[in-house]
Amino acid sequence: MLSYQEALAWLLERARPLNTHQNLSLLQAAGRVLAQPVTATIDVPPHDNSAMDGYAVRCAESGAPLPVSQRIPAGSAPQALAAGSVARIFTGAPIPDGADAVIMQEQAVVGEDGQVAFSAAPQAGQNIRRRGEDIAAGQTILAPGRRLTPADLGLAASIGLARLPVRPQLRVAVFFTGDELVEPGQPLAAGQIYNSNRFWLIPALHKLGCEVIDLGHVGDALEPTRQLLRDAAAVADVIVTCGGVSVGEEDHVKAAVEAEGELTLWKLAIKPGKPLAFGKVGDADFIGLPGNPVSGYVTLQTLLRPFLLRRMGLMDGAPFAPRFPAAFVWDRPDSKRSEFLRVRKVAGASGWELQLYPQQGSGVLMSCAWADGLAWVQPAQRIQPGDELPYLELA
Numbered sequence: 264m265l266s267y268q269e270a271l272a273w274l275l276e277r278a279r280p281l282n283t284h285q286n287l288s289l290l291q292a293a294g295r296v297l298a299q300p301v302t303a304t305i306d307v308p309p310h311d312n313s314a315m316d317g318y319a320v321r322c323a324e325s326g327a328p329l330p331v332s333q334r335i336p337a338g339s340a341p342q343a344l345a346a347g348s349v350a351r352i353f354t355g356a357p358i359p360d361g362a363d364a365v366i367m368q369e370q371a372v373v374g375e376d377g378q379v380a381f382s383a384a385p386q387a388g389q390n391i392r393r394r395g396e397d398i399a400a401g402q403t404i405l406a407p408g409r410r411l412t413p414a415d416l417g418l419a420a421s422i423g424l425a426r427l428p429v430r431p432q433l434r435v436a437v438f439f440t441g442d443e444l445v446e447p448g449q450p451l452a453a454g455q456i457y458n459s460n461r462f463w464l465i466p467a468l469h470k471l472g473c474e475v476i477d478l479g480h481v482g483d484a485l486e487p488t489r490q491l492l493r494d495a496a497a498v499a500d501v502i503v504t505c506g507g508v509s510v511g512e513e514d515h516v517k518a519a520v521e522a523e524g525e526l527t528l529w530k531l532a533i534k535p536g537k538p539l540a541f542g543k544v545g546d547a548d549f550i551g552l553p554g555n556p557v558s559g560y561v562t563l564q565t566l567l568r569p570f571l572l573r574r575m576g577l578m579d580g581a582p583f584a585p586r587f588p589a590a591f592v593w594d595r596p597d598s599k600r601s602e603f604l605r606v607r608k609v610a611g612a613s614g615w616e617l618q619l620y621p622q623q624g625s626g627v628l629m630s631c632a633w634a635d636g637l638a639w640v641q642p643a644q645r646i647q648p649g650d651e652l653p654y655l656e657l658a
Contacts, residue, residue, distance in 0.1 A: 264529075264530045264531060264532040264537075264599070264600070265529050265530070265531050265532065266531075266532050266601065267531065267532065267533050267565065267566075267601045267639075270529065270531055270533075270539065270566060271565075271566060271569060273541075274541065274566060274569070274570045275569060275570065275573050277541075277548075278570050278571075278573035278574045279574060280430075280573065280574060280575070280576035281430045281431055281433065281500070281574065281575065281576060283430070283431060284298035284299065284428045284429060284430055284431070285428070285429060285430075285431055286426045286427065286428050286429075287426060287427060287429055288425060288426055289416045289419055289420055289424070289425065289426065289427065290416070292411050292416065292426075292427045292429050293411060293413065293416060294410060294411060294472055295410070295411055295427075295429035295430065295432070295472070296408065296409065296410055296411070296429060296430045296472070296575050296576050296577055297405055297406070297407050297408065297409045297410075297411055297415075297427060297428070297429055297430075298407055298428045298429055298430045298576070299407050299428045300403050300405065300406055300407055301403065301404055301405040301419060301422075301424070301427065302401065302402065302403050302404070303398045303399065303400055303401065303402050303403075303404055303422045304400060304401075304422065304423070305398075305400055305422055305423060306394050306395035306398065306399055306400050307395070307396075307397045307398035307421050307422060308392055308393075308394060308395075308396065308397065309394065310357045310358070310394050311357065311358040311391055311392065311393055311394050312337075312355050312356060312357055312358060312391070312392050313335075313352045313353065313354055313355065313356050313358060313365045313390060313391065313392070314354065314365065314390045314391065314392050315354050315365065315367050315368075315390055316352070316353050316354055316367070316368050317352060317365045317366050317367040317368045317370075317371065317390065318331075318349045318350065318351060318352060318365065318366050318368070318371055318379055318381075319335065319344060319349060319350040319352045319358055319359055319362035319364075319365050320344075320349045320350075320362060320363075320364055320365070320366055320381075320385060321344065321361060321362060321363060321364075322363055322364050322384075322385050322386065322387050324346075324347060325349075325364075325366065325381055325384065325385055326384065327380070328374060328378040328379060328380040329347060329348055329349045329378055329379055329380075330347075330348050330349075330377060330378050330379075331348065331349055331350065331351050331377065331378075331379060332344065332345040332348035332349070332350060333345075333350045333351070333359070334350070334351045335350050335351065335352045335353065335356045335357065335359065336353050336356055337353055337354065337355035337356045338355075338356075339356060339357070340357065341356070341357055341358075341359040342359060343359055343360040343361050344359040344360065344361035344362045345361075346361075349379055350362065352365060358391055363387045363388065363391075364385035364386065364387055364388065364389040364390065364391065365385075365389060365390035365391055366381050366383070366385050366389070366390070367390060370382045370383045397421070398418075398421070398422060404418055404419075404422070405418065405419065407576070408576045408577060409577075410472065410577060411427065411429070430575060430576055432472065432473060432474040433472070433473045433474065433500050433501065433571060433574055433575050434473070434474045434476060434498065434499045434500045434501070435468050435473040435474070435475055435476065435499060435500065435501045435502075435503055435571070436475075436476040436478055436494075436495035436496075436498060436499035436501070436502050436503070436547070437461075437464060437465060437468070437475060437476070437477055437478065437502075437503045437504065438477075438478040438479060438480065438481060438491050438495065438502075438504055439458055439460060439461055439479070439480045439481075439504065439505055439506075440480070440481050440482070440483065440488060440504060440505075440506060440507040440515065440516055441480075441482070441483060441506060441507065441554070442482045442483045443455050443456055444456065444457075444458040444480055445457055445458065446458055446461075446480075447462070458480065459556050459628065460505040460506075460554070460556055460559055461477075461480075463556070463560055463563075463631070464503065464505060464552075464559070464563065465477060467563055467568075467658055468503075468571075470658055471568060471571055471572065471575075471658055472575065473571060476495070476498055476499055478491055478494060478495055483507075483515055484515060485515045485518055485519055485522075488507075488515045488516060488519040489519040489522055489523055492519055492520060492523045492524075492544050492549075493523060493544070493545075495544070495547065496523070496524075496544040496545035496546065496547040497545070499547050500546075500547060500548070500574065501547060501548045501549075501550065501571065501574065502544060502547050502548070502549045502550070503549075503550050503551075503552065503567065504516055504549075504550075504551050504552065505551075505552045505553070505554050505559045506551075506552075506553065506554020506555075506559075507551065507554065508520075508526075508528060508538060508540040508551035516540075516551055517540065517551075520540070520542050520544060520549055520551070521542075523544045523545075524542055524543045524544035524545065524549065525542050525543050526540055526541075526542035526549070527540065527541050527542060528540050529541070532599055532600045532601060532642070533561075533562075533565070533600055533601050533602070533603065534597050534600045534601070534602045534603070534625070535553075535555065535557050535558040535561050535603070535625035536553050536558040536559070536561045536562040536565070536566075536603075536625075537553065537558070537600075538551075538553050538558075539551065539552070539553070539562060539566065548574075550567055550570070552567065555625055555626065556626075556628045556631075557624075557625045557626060557627060557628055557630065557631060558625050560628070560631045561603050561631075561637065563658075564582075564603075564637060564655060564657055564658060565582065565603060565637065565655065568582065568658055569582045582655050583639050583653035583654065583655045584653075584654075584655075585653075585654050586651040586652060586653055586654065587608060587615050587616055587617050587638075587651065587652065587654050588611070588613075588616045588617070588648070588649045588650065588651050588652075589616065589617050589619075589638070589646050589647070589648055589649065589650050589651075589652055590609070590611060590616040590617060590618050590619075590648055591617070591618065591619035591646065591648065592646060592647060592648065593619070593640060593644075593645060593646035594645050594646075596640060596642070596643050596644050596645055596646075597642060597643075598642060598643045599642050599643075600642055601639060601640065601641055601642060602623075602639075602640040603637040603638070603639060603640075603655075604619060604620075604623055604637065604638045604640060605619075605620045605623065605630040605631060605633065605634035605637060606618060606619055606620070606634055606635075606636055606637065606638045606654070607620070607633065607634055607635050607636070608635055608636060608654070608656075617636075617638050617652060617654065619638075620633050620634055631657075634657060635656065635657055636654050636655055636656045636657055637654070637655045637657065638652040638653070638654055639652060639653040639654075639655070640652065
């Protein structure tokens with residue numbers, strides 16, 4: 264069997280990032296992946312400006328009451344500060360030539376004659392935001408391969424950009440196989456089950472940022488499955504199914520993929536989630552997840568998710584990054600397979616720690632709904648409270 268590390272490395276090596284881009288308006292670009300570096304052509308702020316409402320002064324002249332020679336609101340173009348005077352100034356307004364500090368209005372007293380005295384002596388540069396303090400012209404402010412956040416979009420707007428180059432959304436086609444599957448809301452006949460996989464897989468793909476093409480359900484028949492694969496390959500970058508890739512007589516996905524393209528079928532040394540299929544149909548990648556809902560869900564998080572993120576141009580390396588101490592005992596490890604335990608991150612006496620869902624069986628979908636992450640346990644590893652474990656937050 265293939266180890267988790269080997270399977271992940273194999274998948275990431277074959278994840279071809281999308282190599283085209285489109286220019287979208289800033290509001291349309293939210294959540295998309297940046298395709299090219301963004302470099303500033305201006306300084307931000309574009310001029311020295313006041314950090315607060317107050318008075319622009321020459322420090323050397325601020326010891327005695329002084330008249331106000333001008334009023335400078337934000338957006339105005341001030342005159343040079345006249346000798347022996349101060350300027351009333353407001354937050355964001357340009358600093359007049361000759362001024363070297365701003366004294367906040369709370370430290371100012373305006374006399375009946377209109378002259379201003381100050382309760383504290385200023386220091387040079389006080390309360391002045393310097394030109395280019397945030398961003399300097401020529402500076403790269405956003406690197407490619409970044410999912411654009413609201414702060415990123417504000418940053419782009421601050422240098423005057425109206426549009427950004429982003430990668431197209433990754434198109435993922437999904438379908439589900441099996442004569443036994445029934446959609447929720449319909450009555451169950453003998454031997455039937457509800458298609459729960461559809462309702463965690465599609466939302467999870469949306470959350471990752473994929474454009475999902477839901478091709479529905481196909482029964483256990485070879486020719487309809489082949490046709491659905493052809494339909495999927497014509498419109499998608501990646502095709503994902505749950506179940507149907509084993510060697511049983513009624514598992515037709517394997518035969519259909521082999522007939523329409525190529526397929527590699529693995530047995531993975533992980534628990535839950537032993538079977539996984541990877542292949543190609545036309546130009547589309549194909550990934551077949553296990554049909555067991557918990558196995559499929561865990562495999563999505565640990566293998567499909569990093570593969571898709573790499574295809575979007577987003578991710579490098581293994582998805583398990585932080586480590587947190589266990590707040591549980593695990594004394595029944597699998598001797599040959601890595602295990603992904605459904606856990607929840609909770610506040611402990613010394614910081615975050617991992618709480619274990621009590622039932623870790625592969626048929627307990629409640630464990631996935633309860634958990635906020637997975638803890639990665641190595642083969643034959645026993646866990647005691649305080650042992651640190653790699654943690655993956657669920658997408």
